[in-house]
Amino acid sequence: MKAAAFDYHRPANRAEALDMVGSLDNAKFLAGGQSLVAMLNMRYAIVDHLIDLNHVTDLAGIEMTGDRLRLGAMTRQRAVKDDAALAARAPIFAAALDYVGHFQTRNRGTVGGSLGHMDPSAELMALATLMDAEVEVQSKAQTRSLSIADYPMAYMTPAIEMDEMITGVTFALPGEGHGWGFHEHAQRHGDFAICGVAALMELAGGTISRTAITVFGIGMAPQRARAAEDMLASQTPGDDLYRAAADALDDLDYTTDAMASAAYRRRLAGVLTRRALADAARRAGGDRR
Amino acid sequence: MTTKSISLTVNGKTVDQEVEPRTHLADFLRHGIGLTGTHIGCEHGVCGACTVLVDGQAVRSCLMLAVQADGAEVTTVEGLAGNADDLSPIQAAFREFHGLQCGYCTPGFLTSLTQLLMENPDIGEEDLRKELSGNLCRCTGYAGIVRAALAAAQAYKEAAATGMGGSR
Amino acid sequence: MTTQMVGKPIQRVEDKDLLTGKGNFTDDIKLPGTLHVAFIRAPFAHARITGIDLDAARDLAGVHLVMAAADLPAPAKGKRILLQVPNPAIADPITQEPLVSDRVAFAGEAVAVVVADSRAIAEDAAEMVMVDYDPLPTVANLAQATAPGADKVHPHLADNVAARIHVGYGDIESAFRDAAHTVSVTLDQHRGTGNPMEGRAVLAAPNALDGGITVWSATQAPHILRRALVDMLEMAETDIRVIAPDVGGGFGPKVQAYPEEFVIPICAQMLGVPVKWIEDRREHLLCTVQERDQTWSVEMAVDAEGKLLGVRGRMQHDQGAYLPWGVIAPYISTVTMPGPYVLPAYDLETQVMFTNKVPTAPLRGAGRPQAVFAMERLFDLAADRMGLDRAELRRRNLIPAEAMPYSVGLIFRDGQPLVYDSGDYPRCQQIAEEKSGWADFPARREAALREGHYIGLGIANYVEGTGLGPFEGATTQVLPSGRIMIKTGAAGQGQGNRTVYAQVAAEAFNVDISQVDVELGDTGKIPIGVGAFASRLMVNAGSAIDVSAGTVVTKMKKIAAAAFEVSEDDLELVDGTVRVTGEQGPSLTFGEMAQMASGMPGYVLPGGQEPGLFATHYFSPPQAAYANGSHAVEVEVDPETGIVRIARYIVVHDCGRMVNPLLVEGQIQGGLAHGIGNAFLEKMRYDDDANPVTTTLADYLLPDADNVPTAEIYHVESPAPHNPLGVKGAGEGGTIPAAAAVVSAVEDALRPFGIQIDEAPILPERICELIDAARQDTQEAS
Numbered sequence A: 001m002k003a004a005a006f007d008y009h010r011p012a013n014r015a016e017a018l019d020m021v022g023s024l025d026n027a028k029f030l031a032g033g034q035s036l037v038a039m040l041n042m043r044y045a046i047v048d049h050l051i052d053l054n055h056v057t058d059l060a061g062i063e064m065t066g067d068r069l070r071l072g073a074m075t076r077q078r079a080v081k082d083d084a085a086l087a088a089r090a091p092i093f094a095a096a097l098d099y100v101g102h103f104q105t106r107n108r109g110t111v112g113g114s115l116g117h118m119d120p121s122a123e124l125m126a127l128a129t130l131m132d133a134e135v136e137v138q139s140k141a142q143t144r145s146l147s148i149a150d151y152p153m154a155y156m157t158p159a160i161e162m163d164e165m166i167t168g169v170t171f172a173l174p175g176e177g178h179g180w181g182f183h184e185h186a187q188r189h190g191d192f193a194i195c196g197v198a199a200l201m202e203l204a205g206g207t208i209s210r211t212a213i214t215v216f217g218i219g220m221a222p223q224r225a226r227a228a229e230d231m232l233a234s235q236t237p238g239d240d241l242y243r244a245a246a247d248a249l250d251d252l253d254y255t256t257d258a259m260a261s262a263a264y265r266r267r268l269a270g271v272l273t274r275r276a277l278a279d280a281a282r283r284a285g286g287d288r289r
Numbered sequence B: 001m002t003t004k005s006i007s008l009t010v011n012g013k014t015v016d017q018e019v020e021p022r023t024h025l026a027d028f029l030r031h032g033i034g035l036t037g038t039h040i041g042c043e044h045g046v047c048g049a050c051t052v053l054v055d056g057q058a059v060r061s062c063l064m065l066a067v068q069a070d071g072a073e074v075t076t077v078e079g080l081a082g083n084a085d086d087l088s089p090i091q092a093a094f095r096e097f098h099g100l101q102c103g104y105c106t107p108g109f110l111t112s113l114t115q116l117l118m119e120n121p122d123i124g125e126e127d128l129r130k131e132l133s134g135n136l137c138r139c140t141g142y143a144g145i146v147r148a149a150l151a152a153a154q155a156y157k158e159a160a161a162t163g164m165g166g167s168r
Numbered sequence C: 001m002t003t004q005m006v007g008k009p010i011q012r013v014e015d016k017d018l019l020t021g022k023g024n025f026t027d028d029i030k031l032p033g034t035l036h037v038a039f040i041r042a043p044f045a046h047a048r049i050t051g052i053d054l055d056a057a058r059d060l061a062g063v064h065l066v067m068a069a070a071d072l073p074a075p076a077k078g079k080r081i082l083l084q085v086p087n088p089a090i091a092d093p094i095t096q097e098p099l100v101s102d103r104v105a106f107a108g109e110a111v112a113v114v115v116a117d118s119r120a121i122a123e124d125a126a127e128m129v130m131v132d133y134d135p136l137p138t139v140a141n142l143a144q145a146t147a148p149g150a151d152k153v154h155p156h157l158a159d160n161v162a163a164r165i166h167v168g169y170g171d172i173e174s175a176f177r178d179a180a181h182t183v184s185v186t187l188d189q190h191r192g193t194g195n196p197m198e199g200r201a202v203l204a205a206p207n208a209l210d211g212g213i214t215v216w217s218a219t220q221a222p223h224i225l226r227r228a229l230v231d232m233l234e235m236a237e238t239d240i241r242v243i244a245p246d247v248g249g250g251f252g253p254k255v256q257a258y259p260e261e262f263v264i265p266i267c268a269q270m271l272g273v274p275v276k277w278i279e280d281r282r283e284h285l286l287c288t289v290q291e292r293d294q295t296w297s298v299e300m301a302v303d304a305e306g307k308l309l310g311v312r313g314r315m316q317h318d319q320g321a322y323l324p325w326g327v328i329a330p331y332i333s334t335v336t337m338p339g340p341y342v343l344p345a346y347d348l349e350t351q352v353m354f355t356n357k358v359p360t361a362p363l364r365g366a367g368r369p370q371a372v373f374a375m376e377r378l379f380d381l382a383a384d385r386m387g388l389d390r391a392e393l394r395r396r397n398l399i400p401a402e403a404m405p406y407s408v409g410l411i412f413r414d415g416q417p418l419v420y421d422s423g424d425y426p427r428c429q430q431i432a433e434e435k436s437g438w439a440d441f442p443a444r445r446e447a448a449l450r451e452g453h454y455i456g457l458g459i460a461n462y463v464e465g466t467g468l469g470p471f472e473g474a475t476t477q478v479l480p481s482g483r484i485m486i487k488t489g490a491a492g493q494g495q496g497n498r499t500v501y502a503q504v505a506a507e508a509f510n511v512d513i514s515q516v517d518v519e520l521g522d523t524g525k526i527p528i529g530v531g532a533f534a535s536r537l538m539v540n541a542g543s544a545i546d547v548s549a550g551t552v553v554t555k556m557k558k559i560a561a562a563a564f565e566v567s568e569d570d571l572e573l574v575d576g577t578v579r580v581t582g583e584q585g586p587s588l589t590f591g592e593m594a595q596m597a598s599g600m601p602g603y604v605l606p607g608g609q610e611p612g613l614f615a616t617h618y619f620s621p622p623q624a625a626y627a628n629g630s631h632a633v634e635v636e637v638d639p640e641t642g643i644v645r646i647a648r649y650i651v652v653h654d655c656g657r658m659v660n661p662l663l664v665e666g667q668i669q670g671g672l673a674h675g676i677g678n679a680f681l682e683k684m685r686y687d688d689d690a691n692p693v694t695t696t697l698a699d700y701l702l703p704d705a706d707n708v709p710t711a712e713i714y715h716v717e718s719p720a721p722h723n724p725l726g727v728k729g730a731g732e733g734g735t736i737p738a739a740a741a742v743v744s745a746v747e748d749a750l751r752p753f754g755i756q757i758d759e760a761p762i763l764p765e766r767i768c769e770l771i772d773a774a775r776q777d778t779q780e781a782s
């Protein structure tokens, strides 16, 4: 399996990259390449021009200010996983990144590449959904920001234009002392999850002051479990409560494909939600393991 | 489609060559410069057989274009031991603990483990198995590989302690 | 004083090159001017080809040849690949054509080929080939193949039955009439793949001087491929040389000759330059033979004391569209069923069915895992039915060691009566029980359950016919340098054959293995040979080396005895010399002896011997050597997700005398990984139109380091009586009972739900479905 022929371009900065993508036909950005190059090799993707962003230096970086975290699009997944300050402030990032492929693919894979590829199982998309992220995109004409809710357009297709480039993503971090849980179901470590759940929880005086739950791998894009989140508000954490939350996931969209049925995904969503909430409550209660 | 000229270091030697943009790094190493120690098992990023070190980091060379390696420092299985006749600690341990059978997956395991053990020589078996899940071997059932890695870890620890990173 | 070489865990001679990137796999071989190939493969499982347009592809720059079946030169045109293992049970021995001329019968069959400057250009051109297909009705599985009025895989045949096999003995009717208990079950065992990390690969180079051709192939059987090429190309055997260089794993599917192995040499001959094709992973999952894929409906009759009375039933084997290796795999299944048990009566009717899928042919285990799965499932079921411990019921029926040799009452695939040659089956099970803590396990299981953990223990036994004939040959020669040279056709694909062959020779000559050179897998080096399958090489080639080396040693002693004027009995081989026993006497180095034996012009050869220090022996075993073993495995199952984790895996293994325990354990562990894949990971899926859907390694799940534990291995050594080394095959025993043992353990872990598992692999989703169904049943009952 060898890629169909294409031309290769290596812009040195954003302006050049945007010029290229605006003027070349059937062009695509190349970030870490961990999905795109495989698709090119298999000729699932055929392009005339590849625009390599690996030399556009101002696209990478991790900035944390207050409760905002901004990840530059070309930040390597490894860098996110290994960032000590981030691990201290929001450990769910390192935990989730551990499931992203394997260390060899994280060495090159990027944040923006993952968001752009939009695999239904992508952990970074799940975190973005969990933390109401804003995706920054830029074209020659304008810079705009999309809320993550408006970002997915179709299966593996974000709502961005052909001449736009993802430049970064900003997460709204949960408060200090929050708890978190992250569970995935796949038969092998690093495989695309058939279902995954990410959860955040904040407690105030023993009751739940805020939760966020995202279920992913079950449909086109990660989905917030709003009904379950609402139901948890102001409640006291406990097994019965998590079970009730797990029962409140019927309104999400579950697909059937070659790897799993919708019914099995629904089942897993419930199980993993319970487990993620239990973890989140335990951590929010001070047991940080 | 026009070719691009690239210049990189492979196992310590400078290489200047013209490449087609679509040629991935694995094909370039194997067929462009004859380093056939790097193997191709799937060409879609799953098996890990093609793993090489690019600037010290293990990467899948089937998922990186040769043009992207312009300016990089690449180490393949042929370059893991400083001297062509030597074996690096992980290579020697693979021999001792029967960590290979057909040897097709082996270069990918050796390069991956080189990064893994240099960065984390204290790794325990459970974590090691998880980190190795990105490399597939159909022959060994992994027992010899895991034993070899845990045994070799000691050597990387000593190298790290004495600051002798020379031989990978 | 003898250097003991056989039986030692010696490090491999192969390793250094492989560890430093100096291996020599087919794609590593660089011949100047080599052209590269891509195939045009059918996107339908069953279709008639109504038109092919090659012109656009032919016009692309860098393309040298584009060819469909109609363009094949004589004599290949219109021919099918030789069937090497015919069997009277086969109705119509249909094999593949090199390129499909008229009708494709599975998705992925090659209909045309492109030869170009590079693989990438060949693929560019392949996309420009236009093929018109008229899709035909497809037969996607056994249910569709056997349904009344089923569509036909091959329209010219009366039905989809490729072969019928009926085996049995004893009075099966009265066995079931007299039974105190009978249990029956229907079991599905799905398709799995070989997936060696190196796919198939072929390089062919014409020899302009003599009109011959050399073919390098990642094959398990160079001599078998040469025979098929001789048949297809109608060339003299001596004009075709087939070389298997380093091969990156085989596991069965690299035994038979494939269409590409004919098309590439034909292209090379047409173009007069070397031509290479490297199978990519998608092609492997589409076109390389697969296995398992059987449905068994069987029942077992047991008396009140738990003695087996009989087993009977029907089996259906999904053959796929062709018969590249006859019906060997299903046949082996049928005769493996009795296993290590005293089975007084047995009756099995097998239908081998065509479907529109890639053919099945032996894959590590070769039909045996399915039979063992069926027998062991019946045992578990019967034990549960009788309220007996699962190991206890087996124990009551194991063939006692005193009964060896034991005649089962069947004919094995080697045509010989199935007579187990040696072994201690009760002892193997006993060790497995002891090491796994079988007796205490129910208490542990209860305790774990109280903590919310579902743990289970499973056990499975097997007997495996290994070391099949017809023969393998080896030449042993002492070179003038004093080194020992071994040549044999029988190459491995990673098993370490060079090392073990060298051990056998080194022991015969009492030298270190570093003094032995081994040349393998080259039809140019030894005229006839067979190949690597059926765990047969150590028995066949190992014995051939042992015998031929012994012949050379005897000859050396005769020559030296004449030279020293002593008796042969007074001579010993030490440090590469032949000398009179003791330190002081005269001696000759091996090199000097080789010089002497090749003669000096004008002189008489010493000792009245034939010239030369070499001997060739073709070892032909009188019957198979029967290896056996017992596996016990402990698992933990998460009943909410269906995820299975293996906690411990115990293997008790008897492959006769071990030449190299390090390598034997490597084979066991590697085979076990494959069996674990078959137990709960690997499933080759097809849609209802027989299109494969798991065509990448991201969809077809191979076991990784995280789900294969290191097995605890215990050896029992019952020497094989029918070969000089006393060895039995070791390549497949790790695989054969694994699915049976793992599924037994999963079922045991889920006892609180009362589920029964009737399939392999058992996937998490299915486990959850079974649990849900069982819950529903209990709710309805209450």
Ligand code: FES
Pocket: B039, B040, B041, B042, B043, B044, B045, B046, B047, B048, B049, B050, B051, B060, B061, B062, B063
């Ligand atoms: S060949 Fe690169 S990961 Fe398989």
Ligand code: FES
Pocket: B099, B100, B101, B102, B103, B104, B105, B106, B136, B137, B138, B139, B140, C197, C248, C249, C494
């Ligand atoms: S040694 Fe053969 S694939 Fe690993």
